[in-house]
Amino acid sequence: xxxxxxxxxxxxxxxxxxxxxxxxxxxxxxxxxxxxxxxxxxxxxxxxxxxxxxxxxxxxxxxxxxxxxxxxxxxxxxxxxxxxxxxxxxxxxxxxxxxxxxxxxxxxxxxxxxxxxxxxxxxx
Amino acid sequence: xxxxxxxxxxxxxxxxxxxxxxxxxxxxxxxxxxxxxxxxxxxxxxxxxxxxxxxxxxxxxxxxxxxxxxxxxxxxxxxxxxxxxxxxxxxxxxxxxxxxxxxxxxxxxxxxxxxxxxxxxxxxxxxxxxxxxxxxxxxxxxxxxxxxxxxxxxxxxxxxxxxxxxxxxxxxxxxxxxxxxxxxxxxxxxxxxxxxxxxxxxxxxxxxxxxxxxxxxxxxxxxxxxxxxxxxxxxxxxxxxxxxxxxxxxxxxxxxxxxxxxxxxxxxxxxxxxxxxxxxxxxxxxxxxxxxxxxxxxxxxxxxxxxxxxxxxxxxxxxxxxxxxxxxxxxxxxxxxxxxxxxxxxxxxxxxxxxxxxxxxxxxxxxxxxxxxxxxxxxxxxxxxxxxxxxxxxxxxxxxxxxxxxxxxxxxxxxxxxxxxxxxxxxxxxxxxxxxxxxxxxxxxxxxxxxxxxxxxxxxxxxxxxxxxxxxxxxxxxxxxxxxxxxxxxxxxxxxxxxxxxxxxxxxxxxxxxxxxxxxxxxxxxxxxxxxxxxxxxxxxxxxxxxxxxxxxxxxxxxxxxxxxxxxxxxxxxxxxxxxxxxxxxxxxxxxxxxxxxxxxxxxxxxxxxxxxxxxxxxxxxxxxxxxxxxxxxxxxxxxxxxxxxxxxxxxxxxxxxxxxxxxxxxxxxxxxxxxxxxxxxxxxxxxxxxxxxxxxxxxxxxxxxxxxxxxxxxxxxxxxxxxxxxxxxxxxx
Numbered sequence: 001x002x003x004x005x006x007x008x009x010x011x012x013x014x015x016x017x018x019x020x021x022x023x024x025x026x027x028x029x030x031x032x033x034x035x036x037x038x039x040x041x042x043x044x045x046x047x048x049x050x051x052x053x054x055x056x057x058x059x060x061x062x063x064x065x066x067x068x069x070x071x072x073x074x075x076x077x078x079x080x081x082x083x084x085x086x087x088x089x090x091x092x093x094x095x096x097x098x099x100x101x102x103x104x105x106x107x108x109x110x111x112x113x114x115x116x117x118x119x120x121x122x123x124x
Numbered sequence: 125x126x127x128x129x130x131x132x133x134x135x136x137x138x139x140x141x142x143x144x145x146x147x148x149x150x151x152x153x154x155x156x157x158x159x160x161x162x163x164x165x166x167x168x169x170x171x172x173x174x175x176x177x178x179x180x181x182x183x184x185x186x187x188x189x190x191x192x193x194x195x196x197x198x199x200x201x202x203x204x205x206x207x208x209x210x211x212x213x214x215x216x217x218x219x220x221x222x223x224x225x226x227x228x229x230x231x232x233x234x235x236x237x238x239x240x241x242x243x244x245x246x247x248x249x250x251x252x253x254x255x256x257x258x259x260x261x262x263x264x265x266x267x268x269x270x271x272x273x274x275x276x277x278x279x280x281x282x283x284x285x286x287x288x289x290x291x292x293x294x295x296x297x298x299x300x301x302x303x304x305x306x307x308x309x310x311x312x313x314x315x316x317x318x319x320x321x322x323x324x325x326x327x328x329x330x331x332x333x334x335x336x337x338x339x340x341x342x343x344x345x346x347x348x349x350x351x352x353x354x355x356x357x358x359x360x361x362x363x364x365x366x367x368x369x370x371x372x373x374x375x376x377x378x379x380x381x382x383x384x385x386x387x388x389x390x391x392x393x394x395x396x397x398x399x400x401x402x403x404x405x406x407x408x409x410x411x412x413x414x415x416x417x418x419x420x421x422x423x424x425x426x427x428x429x430x431x432x433x434x435x436x437x438x439x440x441x442x443x444x445x446x447x448x449x450x451x452x453x454x455x456x457x458x459x460x461x462x463x464x465x466x467x468x469x470x471x472x473x474x475x476x477x478x479x480x481x482x483x484x485x486x487x488x489x490x491x492x493x494x495x496x497x498x499x500x501x502x503x504x505x506x507x508x509x510x511x512x513x514x515x516x517x518x519x520x521x522x523x524x525x526x527x528x529x530x531x532x533x534x535x536x537x538x539x540x541x542x543x544x545x546x547x548x549x550x551x552x553x554x555x556x557x558x559x560x561x562x563x564x565x566x567x568x569x570x571x572x573x574x575x576x577x578x579x580x581x582x583x584x585x586x587x588x589x590x591x592x593x594x595x596x597x598x599x600x601x602x603x604x605x606x607x608x609x610x611x612x613x614x615x616x617x618x619x620x621x622x623x624x625x626x627x628x629x630x631x632x633x634x635x636x637x638x639x640x641x642x643x644x645x646x647x648x649x650x651x652x653x654x655x656x657x658x659x660x661x662x663x664x665x666x667x668x669x670x671x672x673x674x675x676x677x678x679x680x681x682x683x684x685x686x687x688x689x690x691x692x693x694x695x696x697x698x699x700x701x702x703x704x705x706x707x708x709x710x711x712x713x714x715x716x717x718x719x720x721x722x723x724x725x726x727x728x729x730x731x732x733x734x735x736x737x738x739x740x741x742x743x744x745x746x747x748x749x750x751x752x753x754x755x756x757x758x759x760x761x762x763x764x765x766x767x768x769x770x771x772x773x774x775x776x777x778x779x780x781x782x783x784x785x786x787x788x789x790x791x792x793x794x795x796x797x798x799x800x801x802x803x804x805x806x807x808x809x810x811x812x813x814x815x816x817x818x819x820x821x822x823x824x825x826x827x828x829x830x831x832x833x834x835x836x837x838x839x840x841x842x843x844x845x846x847x848x849x850x851x852x853x854x855x856x857x858x
Contacts, residue, residue, distance in 0.1 A: 002179075005194055011184045011185065012226060016228070017237070017239065018233040019240070019270075020239065021268050023225070037216045038215060040213050043254050043256050044254060046256060047254050047256060058252050061252070062251065062319070062323055063323075064323050065754060066744045066746070067738070067739065067744065067746040067747060071744070079339075079374070080374050080378050112342055113342060116335065116339070117740070117741065117742045118741060118742020119742060
């Protein structure tokens with residue numbers, strides 16, 4: 001290891017004296033551990049909240065309902081109020097000058113603006 | 125957010141095994157320290173990274189933030205910073221283990237000989253943490269670190285307790301905790317949180333920073349590499365604020381009022397102005413001028429040489445022809461003449477004479493003398509002679525002569541036509557000359573007015589042409605749409621028949637009448653050959669306008685050239701369109717300091733607005749002001765007076781609460797959901813970031829803490845169901 005790396009101690013040593021089981025033994029090298037851990041969605045499915053009494057609060061229970069205020073539409077580019085939508089790209093815009101900029105955007109930027117609003121169509 | 129290099133603590137051994145270690149396991153930051161202390165010893169970003177070390181090839185682990193310069197020793201392309209959290213729940217326990225390793229190590233645990241972490245641990249989690257996550261965490265602590273006992277608590281509750289003890293809030297209240305990925309509103313009754321009344325919305329500090337980063341990167345794509353996550357966080361911390369009323373704040377900027385200028389912040393990126401080219405010195409200029417002179421002279425010499433060459437050639441040719449002519453004159457016998465002719469290659473004497481004439485004329489032109497227009501005179505003089513038969517009436521001629529006459533009439537008319545055309549052209553030329561002179565005169569006497577008039581005319585003409593083009597493309601677009609179903613119709617939904625011109629309307633009509641089902645139920649178009657004659661009736665796609673030289677466009681060209689000559693500020697239409705369609709600044713204009721500036725005006729308050737209107741990022745949930753009302757609504761059994769009391773003691777805690785203007789906005793928001801004139805008081809926690817850990821530390825230091833922990837045996841015996849219902853009592857030290 002290079003001198004400054006060692007000095008900064010940024011790398012975790014493979015053996016830690018305060019552990020009963022070291023990382024190297026627990027997780028064999030070379031195995032892909034990405035699929036091993038359940039993501040939140042799977043966690044919640046496994047949790048089986050339906051079988052539990054409804055009154056008891058659990059992770060899903062306490063989630064917020066949709067907002068009671070109607071969502072305001074804001075321009076994707078400038079942030080002002082946007083009464084208009086571009087039919088071709090489905091971006092919202094505030095006035096004609098912004099519309100020019102909307103039409104001149106490269107496709108990648110259009111997708112990124114939509115993704116910001118969670119409105120991009122993802123084609124897998 | 126903590127120093128880059130965290131020093132390892134050395135006093136680990138000084139603490140007895142009964143001293144709990146307090147861990148605030150937050151979505152953005154991991155804080156660890158000893159119970160009873162006022163500050164955590166170690167704080168770092170709750171992320172781990174597994175790059176490959178370049179020289180050895182092994183995969184190593186790095187936790188938290190480090191000096192970015194050191195990362196050059198590692199191959200950072202295949203891996204990325206990973207967090208153990210998914211939303212606000214720990215799911216990735218391998219990374220959690222790395223983080224805990226680092227935390228314990230820096231706390232000094234590596235110096236102990238115990239072979240395990242021999243202290244009780246108090247760890248924070250989110251409210252209503254799924255039991256799977258809790259179980260896995262307990263397992264990790266017990267089995268890998270050998271911890272004797274563990275307790276889990278909610279960070280927001282600890283923060284509330286801490287502030288309650290400081291007198292900032294009352295026994296009953298609401299804790300509004302704005303975290304990294306989520307925000308919770310937790311009602312507190314008699315010092316204990318009510319999970320059944322809590323409400324969570326999935327927006328937090330992460331969403332604000334991410335929004336800021338994306339919006340700036342899209343607004344300044346040229347500077348996108350400089351707008352990193354860390355920079356965005358820094359900008360958010362320094363410049364973002366919450367607007368007291370979002371629509372009116374937007375109006376300030378939309379109308380570009382004076383306040384907008386004051387609220388604008390400009391981030392100047394580092395840039396280096398290009399080195400100034402020194403103006404060339406005197407000698408340079410003189411040298412360059414001399415070189416140009418020499419080149420010019422060389423060109424002139426070459427031109428002169430060519431010209432003299434041409435003259436000598438022509439003279440030679442003339443000489444040859446003249447000798448031929450003289451030979452022909454001298455030749456008395458016709459055979460000699462014809463043999464001379466055959467040798468020279470000319471068919472008759474007249475040819476030689478005409479060639480002679482041509483050559484002498486070009487010679488004169490080359491020499492620079494005025495050309496003598498002999499042709500026309502000869503033509504007109506001999507017109508009567510050339511066409512002798514024309515004047516003789518038909519009856520007197522033989523068939524052959526008649527044919528001859530027809531040919532002569534044809535020749536005469538064509539040559540006369542040509543003459544007339546030439547005369548008309550000459551007249552037009554003279555007229556144009558006269559007009560130009562008039563314009564010149566006008567321009568010289570009043571340049572300003574002249575330019576104005578020109579510009580007016582230019583604008584009119586260009587508008588007319590644009591309009592006509594628009595009509596044509598609309599008409600063509602509609603017309604093409606019939607046949608090909610062109611989806612990119614520029615005009616959108618216009619009535620089909622409106623803007624088609626006559627030809628296209630006719631075509632439509634023919635097509636519809638042909639295709640109209642005459643009631644037989646079958647399409648019989650095309651069975652008979654005559655049906656296809658329909659297409660002959662339709663005119664072709666109307667391109668005739670394009671064939672004709674548009675008089676308006678010609679006029680426009682003329683005016684444009686004049687303007688270009690005289691008006692320095694004139695920009696041609698084609699160039700203007702080009703400039704509008706490109707987004708980058710037109711090159712090669714020199715880059716100025718302004719190009720390297722990132723302006724934050726609307727973004728300053730637009731990004732924190734995400735907390736109040738999650739719809740801006742596509743999350744259809746309530747904003748942080750609304751969840752307080754949801755949370756109260758979930759406690760129907762509580763008395764109104766209690767709810768009122770709670771609303772008088774609302775604490776805002778968590779990292780996201782540091783935004784200026786937040787409390788004021790929350791107050792307006794929450795007041796809107798409460799009954800008219802009910803009491804409302806919102807206070808920010810003393811230290812929104814640290815209070816959770818501090819509250820936990822105070823809690824762990826109390827004597828009764830050990831009654832709230834559970835050990836490995838407890839966990840094994842009592843099972844998962846018990847773990848689900850496990851909740852500590854927060855008011856231990858009343």
